[in-house]
Amino acid sequence: MDFGGDDDDTDTDEEEEELETTETMKCVSCKEDYGSRDAGTCRECYEEASETEEELKREIEDLKTKVNFLRFFWGPPLLSPPPFADVVLVASDDHSAASQPVPVPAHRAVLACRSPVFRAMLENKMEESLSGTIKIGDVSYDALRNFVNYLYTAEACLDENMAYDLLVLAEKYQVKHLKTYCEKFLVSNLNWESSIPVYAFAHQHNSKNLLDAALSLIMDNMEKLCKREEYTELVEKDPRMVVQIYEAYLSKQVNTAAKKEPATKP
Template sequence: MKMKLHVVEISSVFLFVFEHRNMKCTSCEGKYDGDAGACRQCYEDIKAKVAFLTISYEYPLTSFPDVVLYGSDDGHPDGPVKVMAHTVVLASRSPVFRAILENETKEIHIYELWPPQEFFAFVNYLYTAEICLDQQSARTLLVLAEKYQVHHLRDLCQKFLVSNLNCYNSLATYTLGHHHNDKQIIDAALTFITNNIEKLASSDEYAELKKSHPQLVIEIYERHFASL
């Protein structure tokens, strides 16, 4: 009887250790070793998000918006879209906005954004660090995040574009990466393209790329032949 109890105790300890070495992440639902509640990657993502949302106390916090952000009207009959914002939020999220606002500017024009939903998505992200991306919005917001040095948003757009590469968007993503000198996107897209060169070489997008950016096609073939 004593021996059986001892076995049960050992089994309980073993199960306890096993369960804690194979936990399920509450964020991505993947398995990981430990008992922190989140895997290492999700933990780093959450930590970066918290750091991004931390308000700088260099500026007085007010309950009332004190600056206007304008989006491009792009010839829209109703004129440019606009949204009221807070100096303290903009200055904390972007060093570029901070430099602009140090001159006591009360209006900021963001001409790159259209349609309006992408303008509002960008402003909403500055307040919440939440974004719902698709191919078009990821491309637009990547450019904007680079310009205003919103690094957390830039990283999310990069990850989205890299993780969603396929035969329909890889050439456009590759071109985008070159336009903005984004090595991470260039390398990922180039690897995908060279691995699928036989299918892509017969596409209309590839024919257009040869006309508009022949130097990029040369780079593709150089990588392709180097991998043979």
């Protein structure tokens, strides 16, 4: 955006200086008076912008109706089993359940459409396709239920733990839309305290957006890095990840230096 306000002072400086104190215009939006230094738009541009805003709002309404039409809804979400389900998903390692794990019913068509991994699994007469049961390891029943619900509705109620669990599932089953959704949530909740474990998590689960955000935060606090317990643990557990932090830091320093002192000779 170019706020050309200062360009006015070029030719008739003296005259304008005086006028500015006496002449004001009335803003059609906030109804306050403003002087030339606070000039915004002329009325024509204001009207055009208002029309654009109305158009954008109408487009948003249309898209919301479309989303509502396209998402699956069978009554109270997650309560009633969906009709015509032809497959179940089971959280095979759910230790929170005292007895048998509760199966989550679903439709092959929906799973196959949302995830290329499910599609390959179900189209190719693999064990899951023949038995009609897909076992999902390392996941709680709650996370699995939310994962399946997302495939039907593109909606999930996230807290930090759920976002981590769903990101892992999204990566494993290549559900890009859900992965981005979880990444956005986790990036917005990122802080210095959590940056090292989040960096390690992002590394492990191939989450580039989250990795970049965590790395950037770590690099902004390099002087405090070595004092952190999580740092010592990471050096112990996966020194290569730590090396990558230093490599990124070094590369950033070199780039910054190059920008400050641009080469004058070809």
